[in-house]
Amino acid sequence: MHSYDIRERGNLQxxxxxxILLHGRGATAENxxxxxxxxxxxxxxxxxxxxxxxxxxxxxxLMPAEQNEPWLSSAIDYVKKIIDNISGHIPxxxxxxxxxxxxxxxxxxVAARNAAKYGGLGIFTGGVIGEEPAxxxxxxxxxxxPVYISNGDNDPHIPQSRSEESRDQLQGMGARVTLxxxxxxxxxxxxxxxxxxxxxxxxx
Numbered sequence: 305m306h307s308y309d310i311r312e313r314g315n316l317q318x319x320x321x322x323x324i325l326l327h328g329r330g331a332t333a334e335n336x337x338x339x340x341x342x343x344x345x346x347x348x349x350x351x352x353x354x355x356x357x358x359x360x361x362x363x364x365x366l367m368p369a370e371q372n373e374p375w376l377s378s379a380i381d382y383v384k385k386i387i388d389n390i391s392g393h394i395p396x397x398x399x400x401x402x403x404x405x406x407x408x409x410x411x412x413x414v415a416a417r418n419a420a421k422y423g424g425l426g427i428f429t430g431g432v433i434g435e436e437p438a439x440x441x442x443x444x445x446x447x448x449x450p451v452y453i454s455n456g457d458n459d460p461h462i463p464q465s466r467s468e469e470s471r472d473q474l475q476g477m478g479a480r481v482t483l484x485x486x487x488x489x490x491x492x493x494x495x496x497x498x499x500x501x502x503x504x505x506x507x508x
Contacts, residue, residue: 305378309354310386311337319349321398321423322390326383326407327352329359336404342498343402343426343507349394351386355379361433365409366466369434376433383414400505402426404493405461409433412453412470419444419477424505425451428493429459431466432473439473446479452501453481456489 311333316322323344327336333352340350360379361372369376383401390399400423403411408430415425416432419442430453432442451474455467464485471483482504486494501507 305374306356306360306382307354308382308385309333309356311352311354312350313337313340314344314346314349316349316390316393319394320347321400322349322351322394323400323402324383324386324390325350325352326360326401326403326410327355328403328405328407332358336407339402339404339493343400343502349390351390353382353386360406360410364461365406365431365433366435366463369438372433379410380414380417383410384418387414387418397421398423400424400426400507402428402501403430404428405430405491409462412474415446416442416473416477419446419479420449421447422449424449424507425474425479426501426505427451427453427467427470428497428501429455429462429491431462431470437469437473442473442477444477446474446477449479450505451479451481452504453483454493454497454500455483455485456491457485457487459489459491461491
């Protein structure tokens, strides 16, 4: 199972806002930490957890969820524990959750299972997890939390259709969701996506 291994920036005791960053498959917490430079300043607390073996779960997010167990449940519990820890110091409406690719899928899944008024969600190339998402486990009210979802129109790992399904699911739970699809975009994060997220999540 995942070890509780987090890279941090800022002081949780004194910070006014927090950002949780979830890296993609094969990457590291150090890889994604620079993304915080676009969204935060010195008054923020930033937490980037490291997945054991550099992946949150072993197979595609479109596989039946049981095939990604027990790692998937461990990853969900891991991120929820971080949210709970931060919430002891910073209200959830000032907590932002972002991820890329596998980390974006985990961001969407954890948020859908624990909907609340967050500062915002940045789901860069991702969507909720499972061959058939665990709709019955999605509960709560996002209370107009702004959510930005982006994807390419032919991404090799994340189908556009799953990003669209995720948009619909989160909207149905009270989120204000914007989905951008970029024709021909590679599996990456464009500056345009960062700019859109900053605008839509009021991070500018």
